[in-house]
Each structure stands twice: as C-alpha cells, then as structure tokens.
Amino acid sequence: MERNVGSTDKTARILLGALAGLFSLGILASAVPLPAILAPVLGVGSVILLATGFTGFCGLYGLLGVDTCSVDTR
Template identity: 85%
Template sequence: MERNVGSTDKTARILIGALAGVVSLGILASAVPLPVILAPVLGLASVLLLVTGVTGFCGLYGLLGIDTCAVDTR
C-alpha cells in the first residue's frame, strides 16, 4: 500500500475528522441542534477521514490516480 496522501492533506483530514466526530457526539448528546440522522453519517465520515489521515493512504485517491504526496527528487 503506497502512500498517496501528502502532509497538508493528512493534517486537514485529521482536523476535519476530529471536528466531525465532536459534532457527531454533540448531536447524540443533544448539545448540537441538528437532526439525529446526521450523527452516524458524521461519525462514519469522521472515522474514514481519521484513518486515511493517519495511514497516509486513501483508496478513492488510488482509484482516481490522485497523489498529493511531495515528489521525491532522488
């Protein structure tokens, strides 16, 4: 599994994933006034973003041929 998620992309995914997770938990705790159906959707999105951010690999990027990693000039 080759890395295809660059450092800026990783940071954005981790931050957005954490925020989505907090909002999802806030919805479940009735602290955020959004429809309850959004909680599992945001929870799943949060997990996917966090996993792809931590591992540095995105399956969708692989299918589409996208690579945001810096070019190795060695």
Template identity: 85%
Template sequence: MERNVGSTDKTARILIGAIAGLVSLGILASTVPLPAILAPVLGLAAVLLLVTGFTRFCGLYGLLGVDTCSVDTR
C-alpha cells in the same frame, strides 16, 4: 500500501475528521441542535477521514490516480 496522502492533506483530514466526530457526539448527547440522522453520517465520515489521515493512504485517490504525497520533501 504506498502513501498517496501528503502532509497538508493529512493535517486537513485529521482536523476535519476530529471536528466531524465531535459534532457527531454532540448530536448524540443533544448538545448540538442538528437532526439526529446526521450523527451516524458525520461519525462515519469522521472515521474515514481519521483513518485515511493517519495511514496516509486513500483508496479513492488510488482509484483516481491522485497522489498528493509527491510534493513532500521527506
């Protein structure tokens, strides 16, 4: 599996995924006043963002031919 997620993209995915996961858990714990239907949606988004951030591979990028990794100097 080739990398197609660059370092800036990776950082953004991990940060946004972590925030989405925390908000999802907050909804489940009733500490965040948002509709309960958002908890699984945000949880799934968090998992997808974290997995693609840590593996540095995005299947959608692969299908669309996008590669943000080419700007990396490493």
C-alpha cells in the same frame, strides 16, 4: 499500500475528522441542535477521514490516480 496523501492533506483530514466526530457526539448528546440522522453520517465520515489521515493512504485517491505527496526527485 503506497502512501498517496501528503502532509497538508493529512493535517486537513485529521482536523476535519476530529471536528466531524465532535459534532457527531454532540448531536448524540443533544448538545448540538442538528437532526439526529446526521450523527451516524458524521461519525462514519469522521472514522474515514481519521483513518486515511493517520495511515497516509486513501483508496479513492488510488482509484483515481491522485497523489498529494510532495515528492521532489531533484
């Protein structure tokens, strides 16, 4: 797998993934007053964001031909 997620994109994914995970756990612990159905949605989203952030590869980017890695060929 070729990396297609740049450093800024990676940082944003990791931060958003961590926040989504915390909100998911907060909902499960009844500390965050949001509907319970959001807990698994946020949990799955968190895992996806963290995985793509740490690996540097996004399958959806690969399908769409998007590459946010800043490669300077000069």
